[in-house]
Amino acid sequence: MTTSYELDVNGVTYPVTADQGKNLLSVIRENVGLTGTKEGCDDCECGACMVLLDGQPLNSCSYLAVQAQGRQVTTIEGVMDGPEMHALQRNLLEAGGVQCGFCTPGMIMSAKALLERDARPELDAARIGLSGNLCRCTGYAKILSAVEATAVELNT
Amino acid sequence: MSFTIATTVDEALVALDAGARPIAGGTDLVVGARHGKAALPADLVAIDRIDELGGVELDSAGVRVGALMSHAELMTDPVIVGSYTAIADASALVGSPSTRHVGTLGGNVMNGSPAMDTGAPLTVLRAAAELRSVTGSRTVSLDELWAGPGRTTANPGELLVALHLPPAWDRCGSAYVRLEYRRAMEIAVVGAAAAVTLAADGTVASVAVALAAVAPTILSVDGVNEALVGRTAAAAGPVAAALASEQAAPISDLRASDRYRRHCIGVMAKRAVDAAARRADGESIAVPVNRSLGIGAA
Ligand SMILES: Cc1cc2nc3c(=O)[nH]c(=O)nc-3n(C[C@H](O)[C@H](O)[C@H](O)COP(=O)(O)OP(=O)(O)OC[C@H]3O[C@@H](n4cnc5c(N)ncnc54)[C@H](O)[C@@H]3O)c2cc1C
Numbered sequence: 136m137t138t139s140y141e142l143d144v145n146g147v148t149y150p151v152t153a154d155q156g157k158n159l160l161s162v163i164r165e166n167v168g169l170t171g172t173k174e175g176c177d178d179c180e181c182g183a184c185m186v187l188l189d190g191q192p193l194n195s196c197s198y199l200a201v202q203a204q205g206r207q208v209t210t211i212e213g214v215m216d217g218p219e220m221h222a223l224q225r226n227l228l229e230a231g232g233v234q235c236g237f238c239t240p241g242m243i244m245s246a247k248a249l250l251e252r253d254a255r256p257e258l259d260a261a262r263i264g265l266s267g268n269l270c271r272c273t274g275y276a277k278i279l280s281a282v283e284a285t286a287v288e289l290n291t
Numbered sequence: 292m293s294f295t296i297a298t299t300v301d302e303a304l305v306a307l308d309a310g311a312r313p314i315a316g317g318t319d320l321v322v323g324a325r326h327g328k329a330a331l332p333a334d335l336v337a338i339d340r341i342d343e344l345g346g347v348e349l350d351s352a353g354v355r356v357g358a359l360m361s362h363a364e365l366m367t368d369p370v371i372v373g374s375y376t377a378i379a380d381a382s383a384l385v386g387s388p389s390t391r392h393v394g395t396l397g398g399n400v401m402n403g404s405p406a407m408d409t410g411a412p413l414t415v416l417r418a419a420a421e422l423r424s425v426t427g428s429r430t431v432s433l434d435e436l437w438a439g440p441g442r443t444t445a446n447p448g449e450l451l452v453a454l455h456l457p458p459a460w461d462r463c464g465s466a467y468v469r470l471e472y473r474r475a476m477e478i479a480v481v482g483a484a485a486a487v488t489l490a491a492d493g494t495v496a497s498v499a500v501a502l503a504a505v506a507p508t509i510l511s512v513d514g515v516n517e518a519l520v521g522r523t524a525a526a527a528g529p530v531a532a533a534l535a536s537e538q539a540a541p542i543s544d545l546r547a548s549d550r551y552r553r554h555c556i557g558v559m560a561k562r563a564v565d566a567a568a569r570r571a572d573g574e575s576i577a578v579p580v581n582r583s584l585g586i587g588a589a
Pocket of ligand 1: 179180312313314315316317318319320321322338358384385386387390393394395396397398399400401402406407408409449450451452476477478479
């Protein structure tokens with residue numbers, strides 16, 4: 136059944152008319168029109184679809200969009216600091232932590248939530264923070280060093 | 292078809308009475324529907340913003356843990372980590388940070404998977420489930436609640452509002468250990484929880500052991516208290532292991548054979564008893580015990 140509601144994405148309120156069972160990922164990509172969030176496994180395993188819901192990481196492929204009403208959704212498009220890249224984005228580029236780039240938006244969302252919980256994570260805490268995100272080509276070492284560089288940069 | 296968002300328990304109960312299914316984090320319900328396991332229910336009531344369903348409170352009967360407590364909250368809650376540590380051990384292992392933030396204790400319990408991580412800890416800590424419906428409320432033991440894989444004895448109109456834990460006592464410790472092939476996004480191959488109380492002389496005064504993923508529901512190990520009381524903590528582990536392996540009724544599936552599960556559940560039961568006894572003795576072992584002692588990896 137089709138239902139209508141409003142969704143707050145990156146601080147903007149969007150009217151949505153969609154099937155009640157439609158997942159948040161599809162609503163963000165198709166109804167809202169923001170395609171930075173990726174569909175990987177579509178099965179809650181790979182983390183390519185990671186967004187923030189009230190600041191916490193969420194696999195948007197497996198969450199009903201109607202249930203996100205009244206909450207703040209943040210996608211990769213909401214991470215930029217005006218025209219400037221977020222430190223995580225810049226450090227990922229500098230560390231070579233982006234190869235094909237498909238996992239990158241999800242990685243950034245998980246890393247952002249991690250750094251908000253724990254400003255200077257130990258390596259093991261950083262690994263756990265990114266443990267819901269799979270990368271199949273870059274490998275994790277450069278991604279983790281970008282997270283570490285960001286933690287240092289934001290706290291000095 | 293309907294989707295409503297309840298903000299009070301009463302609103303949710305009215306919706307359940309009219310045939311709606313509750314959805315908390317949706318990490319079982321939505322993922323299961325997408326797998327084709329069971330279609331998404333036509334009528335849903337979201338219970339994730341009902342304040343009354345959250346929190347951990349000390350009351351005269353012990354501790355009330357709200358059904359909506361997320362795994363991320365449980366693994367850091369001072370009361371849970373301090374006195375009911377096995378629950379924190381379990382919650383800290385669930386899925387990924389995303390799963391832990393959105394997934395709830397109530398969803399874990401009501402989904403009724405034999406592999407649920409909080410089930411064995413809740414069982415050894417003697418938790419009881421408070422169910423409420425439009426007609427009243429009742430409190431049942433978890434043994435009565437779980438009926439089989441994915442099945443509970445709760446009526447469709449009943450909401451799990453809280454789990455009640457008896458007061459913690461002195462020189463008591465608990466731990467949950469699971470066998471896993473990787474450190475995240477994993478399901479227990481097998482899991483074991485233990486709660487141990489030590490006497491002044493360091494021998495076992497009481498003990499309970501429960502097992503995950505080796506039977507149609509969480510399995511409480513029979514006779515373990517009788518067999519272990521009065522023994523030293525070091526002697527208790529191997530006996531618990533033998534009883535656990537004996538009583539397990541595991542299946543074979545793509546994750547493990549029944550023989551492997553039967554063997555490993557003994558190993559996990561021993562490790563859980565050892566860790567629980569060390570905690571009972573005052574040693575601080577960080578949550579989750581799987582990671583801090585490196586004892587859950589295959
Ligand atoms: C990627 C991934 C990894 C996972 N890893 C683990 C793991 O390591 N260990 C583990 O144990 N589980 C794991 N799970 C399963 C799941 O995350 C947990 O069981 C979680 O606790 C479910 O909570 P929820 O709030 O999301 O439940 P929901 O999906 O919202 O609900 C589950 C079921 O319980 C019912 N329900 C929910 N709340 C109530 C209530 N208060 N009263 C009555 N009925 C209720 C719902 O109607 C539904 O039938 C994983 C899931 C995913 C997707």
